[in-house]
Amino acid sequence: MWRLFADRSFGPYFAGSLASNIGTWCHDIAAVVFVFQITGLSSMVALVSVAGFGVSIVLAPLGGQLADRFDRRVLLLVISSVMAVAASSLAIAVLLGARDVALLLAVTFVLGVGRALSTPTMQALLPALVPPADLAQASAFQSLTFNLARGIGPALGAGLVALGGPGLAFSANAVSFAAYAIVLAVIRPVGRARSSGQGGVLGGVRHVMHNPGLVGLLLLALVVGMATDPAITLGPSLAEHLGLGSENAGLLVTAFGMGSLLMAPFVGRMRRWLGPGWTCVTGLALVVVGFVGVAAAPVAGVALGVIVVSGMGYLAASSDVSTSLLELLDDGLRGRVMALWTMGFIGGRPIAALIDGSVSDRLGPQAAFLVMSGILALGAAAFALWLARSRDGLSPEAIRP
Secondary structure: OHHHHHOOOHHHHHHHHHHHHHHHHHHHHHHHHHHHHHHOOHHHHHHHHHHHHOOHHHHHHHHHHHHOOOEHHHHHHHHHHHHHHHHHHHHHHHHOOOOOHHHHHHHHHHHHHHHHHHHHHHHHHHHHOOOHHHHHHHHHHHHHHHHHHHHHHHHHHHHHHHHHOHHHHHHHHHHHHHHHHHHHHHOOOOOOOEOOOOOOHHHHHHHHHOOHHHHHHHHHHHHHHHOOOHHHHOHHHHHHHOOOOHHHOHHHHHHHHHHHHHHHHHHHHHHHHHOOOHHHHHHHHHHHHHHHHHHHOOOHHHHHHHHHHHHHHHHHHHHHHHHHHHHHOOHHHHHHHHHHHHHHHOOHHHHHHHHHHHHHHHHOHHHHHHHHHHHHHHHHHHHHHHHHHOOOOOOHHHOOO
16 A cells, blocks of 8 residues: 555655545535525536536547547646636636626536546556556555545535635635646656557447446446435535534535545455455445435434445445456557446436435435435345356456457
């Protein structure tokens, strides 16, 4: 673990990615609190997730194709620089007094485009930053940047909103993108950052369709992606329901992220014990247990405590899916297939947001947590059944060229 952090390529990349993700959470929390306080509707809050993540369903394949044709480090540098400009524009507008939900959604959409194009590239670049033996742990730490940021970012974002309003939180997001761009400009991957892959998006789709294990992993990525939403979309309404006030919505997300932080050092070992696929199934089971606990929680302290369990399970599940895909793919296909992963993993969040917002407005946030836990349980059970019946499972021998 410490060897990875001390590495001259992976260490700075981890720090830059963490800074960028913390900034993104500052944006997300400031945005959802801002929209909820203006409209008072969870369904309107859900539009923030739709604007920021729905575009991934459409543009992620393009991002994957770009990742398989160009230098991945340079591509990330260009995209992050553009996102820094977009985030700066929003921050300046809000600091000057703009309180337009439509403007917020428009800039969030632009940031979502950058996320859709960069996420497959981030995943495909990872094997060039570490030796093959360290890939599983490096993948867990890359997932940790999202989840550690989930623990730090919401609290920081809420604090910045309280200190100087949403504009200050949006400014932090702009600075974080600039910091990530600087890191990308100075690191030098130890492996090949430019793929030799050729062909279009359909080449990746055809490869996946010939391999049931890859199909199963990508569908599982959709399920895991849905698990990221309830703590965000339902945060303001649940905080208000439990007497915390909607302005403390970030506490639920922070508790979820702290669970991921607790799990991070053990993911590699857990994966060796349980094996590929089964680690994800076990992780999703923990997410379900935590969500059911939130639905039954009588007070805020209990809800915050049990959602930590969900955060632990989420990190195990998400890390296992991405690591399994990276291990099973040739370098020339990584970008395009990880784009399909992005479509599921990131695209699952707006789908879940629409479900969560709709159920919460009608039946309350706790009912929405129960509905989502049922969906996650069905997905985990279906994949576990396939693993139990499959002869080769997720072994390299099961993957056709």
